[in-house]
Amino acid sequence: MSENALTPGIIAGRLDAASLAENFSDLHPPLDDHEALVAADRCYFCHDAPCMTACPTTIDIPLFIRQIATGTPEAAAETILNQNILGGMCARVCPTETLCEEVCVREAAEGKPVLIGQLQRYATDVLMATGKHPFARAEPTGKKVAVVGAGPAGLACAHRLAMLGHDVVVFDGRNKPGGLNEFGIASYKSVDGFAEREVDWLLQIGGITIKTGKRLGREVALADLRAAYDAVFLAIGLGGVNALGLAGEDKDGLSDAVDFIAELRQTGDLTKLPIGRDVVVIGGGMTAVDAAVQAKLLGALNVSLVYRRGRDRMNASRFEQDLAASKGVRIITNAAPVAVHGNGAVREIEFEYTDNDLNPTGQTFRLPADQVFKAIGQTLEGDDLPVLEARKIAVTGPGRTSVERVWAGGDCAAGGDDLTVTAVAEGRDTAIDIHATLVG
Amino acid sequence: MADLTSNFIGIISPNPFWLASAPPTDKEYNVRRAFEAGWGGVVWKTLGEAGPPVVNVNGPRYGAIWGADRRLLGLNNIELITDRPLEVNLEEMKRVKRDWPDRALIASLMVPVNEDAWKDILHRVEDTGCDGVELNFGCPHGMSERGMGSAVGQVPEYVGQVAHWCKKHSDLPVIVKLTPNITDIRKPAQAAKEGGADAVSLINTINSITSVNLDLFAPEPTIDGQGAHGGYCGPAVKPIALNMVAEIARDPATAGLPISGIGGVTTWRDAAEFMALGAGNVQVCTAAMTYGFKVVQEMISGLSQYMDEKGFTSVDQLVGRAVPNVVNWQDLNLNYIAKAKINQDECIKCGRCFAACEDTSHQAISMSQDRVFEVKDDECVACNLCVNVCPIEGCITMEPMAAGAVDPRTGQVVKEEYANWTTHPNNPGKCAAE
Numbered sequence: 044m045s046e047n048a049l050t051p052g053i054i055a056g057r058l059d060a061a062s063l064a065e066n067f068s069d070l071h072p073p074l075d076d077h078e079a080l081v082a083a084d085r086c087y088f089c090h091d092a093p094c095m096t097a098c099p100t101t102i103d104i105p106l107f108i109r110q111i112a113t114g115t116p117e118a119a120a121e122t123i124l125n126q127n128i129l130g131g132m133c134a135r136v137c138p139t140e141t142l143c144e145e146v147c148v149r150e151a152a153e154g155k156p157v158l159i160g161q162l163q164r165y166a167t168d169v170l171m172a173t174g175k176h177p178f179a180r181a182e183p184t185g186k187k188v189a190v191v192g193a194g195p196a197g198l199a200c201a202h203r204l205a206m207l208g209h210d211v212v213v214f215d216g217r218n219k220p221g222g223l224n225e226f227g228i229a230s231y232k233s234v235d236g237f238a239e240r241e242v243d244w245l246l247q248i249g250g251i252t253i254k255t256g257k258r259l260g261r262e263v264a265l266a267d268l269r270a271a272y273d274a275v276f277l278a279i280g281l282g283g284v285n286a287l288g289l290a291g292e293d294k295d296g297l298s299d300a301v302d303f304i305a306e307l308r309q310t311g312d313l314t315k316l317p318i319g320r321d322v323v324v325i326g327g328g329m330t331a332v333d334a335a336v337q338a339k340l341l342g343a344l345n346v347s348l349v350y351r352r353g354r355d356r357m358n359a360s361r362f363e364q365d366l367a368a369s370k371g372v373r374i375i376t377n378a379a380p381v382a383v384h385g386n387g388a389v390r391e392i393e394f395e396y397t398d399n400d401l402n403p404t405g406q407t408f409r410l411p412a413d414q415v416f417k418a419i420g421q422t423l424e425g426d427d428l429p430v431l432e433a434r435k436i437a438v439t440g441p442g443r444t445s446v447e448r449v450w451a452g453g454d455c456a457a458g459g460d461d462l463t464v465t466a467v468a469e470g471r472d473t474a475i476d477i478h479a480t481l482v483g
Numbered sequence: 484m485a486d487l488t489s490n491f492i493g494i495i496s497p498n499p500f501w502l503a504s505a506p507p508t509d510k511e512y513n514v515r516r517a518f519e520a521g522w523g524g525v526v527w528k529t530l531g532e533a534g535p536p537v538v539n540v541n542g543p544r545y546g547a548i549w550g551a552d553r554r555l556l557g558l559n560n561i562e563l564i565t566d567r568p569l570e571v572n573l574e575e576m577k578r579v580k581r582d583w584p585d586r587a588l589i590a591s592l593m594v595p596v597n598e599d600a601w602k603d604i605l606h607r608v609e610d611t612g613c614d615g616v617e618l619n620f621g622c623p624h625g626m627s628e629r630g631m632g633s634a635v636g637q638v639p640e641y642v643g644q645v646a647h648w649c650k651k652h653s654d655l656p657v658i659v660k661l662t663p664n665i666t667d668i669r670k671p672a673q674a675a676k677e678g679g680a681d682a683v684s685l686i687n688t689i690n691s692i693t694s695v696n697l698d699l700f701a702p703e704p705t706i707d708g709q710g711a712h713g714g715y716c717g718p719a720v721k722p723i724a725l726n727m728v729a730e731i732a733r734d735p736a737t738a739g740l741p742i743s744g745i746g747g748v749t750t751w752r753d754a755a756e757f758m759a760l761g762a763g764n765v766q767v768c769t770a771a772m773t774y775g776f777k778v779v780q781e782m783i784s785g786l787s788q789y790m791d792e793k794g795f796t797s798v799d800q801l802v803g804r805a806v807p808n809v810v811n812w813q814d815l816n817l818n819y820i821a822k823a824k825i826n827q828d829e830c831i832k833c834g835r836c837f838a839a840c841e842d843t844s845h846q847a848i849s850m851s852q853d854r855v856f857e858v859k860d861d862e863c864v865a866c867n868l869c870v871n872v873c874p875i876e877g878c879i880t881m882e883p884m885a886a887g888a889v890d891p892r893t894g895q896v897v898k899e900e901y902a903n904w905t906t907h908p909n910n911p912g913k914c915a916a917e
């Protein structure tokens with residue numbers, strides 16, 4: 044047990060630098076050449092492959108795996124990136140266990156799918172290590188498109204537009220592009236500054252200007268963009284967070300999981316990042332799991348993840364849940380927060396057990412907590428947006444909004460899962476629709 | 484992306500990957516889908532004479548052998564030429580060629596050995612607009628019993644004669660497809676060339692029995708308790724095909740005769756190997772039958788990447804590049820000395836190299852108490868067996884010894900100069916070194 048393990052409160056340096064480095068290393072270490080060949084060998088090159096259908100960006104998985112097997116990982120990478128320009132990030136963060144790998148026929152045959160995600164990472168790593176960018180721009184069209192938001196949706200859209208010959212300016216409110224790839228994804232899924240490297244690599248296509256610190260509704264207005272550009276793509280993600288609606292929610296020690304994760308992602312020195320001794324995370328999605336796991340990896344003594352419904356209803360996949368459990372996170376289900384106790388700062392948080400229909404049971408319990416992370420969903424922020432539907436921007440077909448020449452995609456648009464890969468697919472498909480509209 | 488355009492005896496196709504004459508090319512439906520998938524050309528399933536078509540068996544016609552994980556390595560078939568009427572095939576060919584003018588479409592033909600039969604069929608196929616004909620002298624079963632297929636291909640005079648008739652009665656380029664079921668593949672190739680053929684293609688399938696049913700005591704595939712030998716193809720036949728292609732490519736009598744390489748082509752690398760040994764293009768059957776038409780996409784991307792890496796701007800720059808390095812055994816340099824070397828970081832200590840070398844080779848690998856395997860340079864003859872049995876690619880390598888070093892096995896200094904068996908002191912028939 045480390046020196047600071049039992050110290051109460053939110054403090055830095057619970058673990059030494061070496062333990063932290065070990066804890067935050069690659070979740071799945073990259074495959075070496077031999078491992079990649081053995082893994083690729085297992086693919087049956089299925090006809091009309093189920094894995095390909097399950098991929099939101101429809102990567103030709105059998106083809107790219109065959110290209111790895113025949114010693115041309117660079118060609119494999121092109122097959123991947125042609126469909127999904129952020130194939131490198133997706134290889135690291137996609138919940139493959141609920142996408143391609145879930146339906147792999149070798150999952151049916153032996154309960155062990157082909158390691159599609161890891162093979163995708165192998166191929167894209169090989170290509171990106173060459174520093175080369177395999178795509179070139181078409182003849183200039185003379186059209187200009189504004190993209191708002193430099194997350195996966197915005198970047199994928201910008202890249203495809205640039206490839207099709209348009210000039211693209213991307214506005215982002217933050218000081219760095221990448222969106223949640225840079226500020227949200229768990230550290231151990233994207234190590235060594237991969238998000239930043241990937242953006243740099245993507246921009247090699249040319250024709251894309253990124254303007255950071257430019258927030259829609261603050262420095263830029265939609266009307267101005269519509270006037271100055273031939274088309275606008277809104278990909279602003281979900282900037283807001285839901286509140287618990289509890290008395291005492293403003294006590295010290297309570298914060299949003301996404302802010303904690305963003306801070307963690309941007310911290311150069313993890314020994315300086317404070318974390319509680321008894322941490323409680325409220326929520327049941329990927330954000331909740333990531334916050335809980337990373338709290339534990341930072342050295343929190345007790346970490347509980349509390350979700351109001353049953354385990355089968357959690358948005359985090361079984362793999363994510365098991366990952367949390369394996370790191371020592373205690374998962375409590377069917378319990379909703381009812382009160383925050385403490386004097387100025389949180390000391391305890393009280394829950395009431397709920398049945399499967401969320402009806403209160405009258406039975407309550409308290410968890411000691413010096414730090415509480417809320418991870419009960421993100422919301423769309425901003426006024427002056429096109430018409431909404433279910434609190435997101437309403438779209439028809441490939442991202443068309445209620446406003447002419449304005450498209451939307453990614454998390455901020457209604458429909459589709461809130462996943463990196465879905466954002467990429469929507470960004471790409473919107474680019475194709477914008478292109479068709481502009482050059483008709 | 485390199486330009487893969489292929490010009491084979493004047494027949495242009497967007498890439499050098501053609502489907503061989505076989506079930507994948509048996510009808511319009513297939514061929515259209517093959518072209519959509521990216522194949523550069525097809526050799527239509529072999530056509531026979533007009534009149535009632537041949538009949539196939541109605542039971543299993545394929546047998547196979549598999550590698551680990553049931554990967555299909557060799558396929559055997561007892562299928563005949565097309566069993567659909569000639570007129571139907573010809574109409575379909577015409578339609579397909581009209582709609583796909585940039586792809587190669589070759590008619591494969593097999594009719595009895597008489598001039599009128601060949602003259603007649605040639606005139607009929609000319610009307611389809613096809614780019615050339617391939618004479619099927621290869622089919623090893625069913626047709627050979629009727630005096631066609633390999634029964635012709637095994638007699639060089641017949642091969643030359645039919646090639647001659649075809650050149651006489653048609654302006655179409657003529658490719659002669661050779662059977663491997665013959666002792667010296669150069670003979671029919673020479674005959675084809677003398678007969679005026681524009682090219683040869685090889686190999687057709689090899690006589691084979693893939694397995695025996697030990698309950699029925701009959702070869703497989705078993706039809707009502709009996710089986711017949713079939714024709715073998717797929718990855719397992721590639722080494723045989725490569726050698727036959729190289730034999731023709733380096734035979735002075737046939738050097739320069741265009742070759743279409745066939746036999747086990749499954750990946751871009753297989754294709755590149757055939758081409759390096761002198762094949763102007765390749766034909767594929769089993770890989771398409773195993774993985775579907777889409778398999779060509781890997782061949783295209785892989786060959787393209789390889790050509791880019793090598794700086795080749797045309798497939799012709801690859802064709803025949805390895806031919807000068809194919810020599811007879813007696814021409815190999817006996818002063819070249821290598822030793823196996825085990826990379827301890829890669830080794831997983833399975834001991835397969837040890838078993839192979841200790842039990843069946845030169846006792847040149849040592850094994851320690853804690854399972855460290857090392858090559859004994861004073862015993863190693865560099866036979867390469869350990870390299871071939873090691874499960875880890877690249878773990879054991881063959882390291883050439885530098886000139887001037889002493890070979891610990893023989894105590895001799897490694898010589899710089901080249902010297903082969905023809906001048907070796909142990910050779911009773913040696914000629915004096917100049």
Ligand SMILES: Cc1cc2nc3c(=O)[nH]c(=O)nc-3n(C[C@H](O)[C@H](O)[C@H](O)COP(=O)(O)OP(=O)(O)OC[C@H]3O[C@@H](n4cnc5c(N)ncnc54)[C@H](O)[C@@H]3O)c2cc1C
Pocket residue numbers: 136137138191192193194195196197214215216217220221222223224227228229232257258259260278279280281282301304329330333425452453454455460461462463464466
């Ligand atoms: C903690 C966490 C972990 C996750 N883990 C995974 C995972 O492992 N796998 C997975 O597939 N998905 C994961 N997701 C979901 C995934 O990150 C998102 O679905 C994806 O990033 C959505 O992409 P996007 O481009 O729509 O939005 P974002 O990535 O949110 O990008 C939006 C961008 O717009 C900018 N922006 C916002 N408002 C404005 C404005 N008004 N003006 C200008 N710019 C603005 C933001 O700064 C940001 O750069 C996770 C999400 C979170 C929160």
Ligand SMILES: Cc1cc2nc3c(=O)[nH]c(=O)nc-3n(C[C@H](O)[C@H](O)[C@H](O)COP(=O)(O)O)c2cc1C
Pocket residue numbers: 503504505506528529558559560562563564565591619621622660686687688715716717718720745746747748766767768769770
């Ligand atoms: C089922 C089957 C039928 C074939 N029929 C023909 C044929 O009609 N004419 C012909 O020239 N070759 C025929 N072949 C031989 C192929 O064209 C080819 O020469 C051979 O299969 C080797 O190539 P591969 O290893 O790529 O399969 C046939 C092969 C198979 C498997």
Ligand code: SF4
Pocket residue numbers: 085086087088089092093094095104105108146147148149157159
């Ligand atoms: S389902 Fe599995 S085996 Fe089939 S193509 Fe996809 S990865 Fe390969």
Ligand code: SF4
Pocket residue numbers: none
């Ligand atoms: S492959 Fe098709 S035609 Fe052949 S036996 Fe199977 S189902 Fe029948």
Ligand code: SF4
Pocket residue numbers: 825829830831832833834835836837856872873874875878879
């Ligand atoms: S066969 Fe290869 S892996 Fe096995 S012991 Fe020998 S060198 Fe090592």
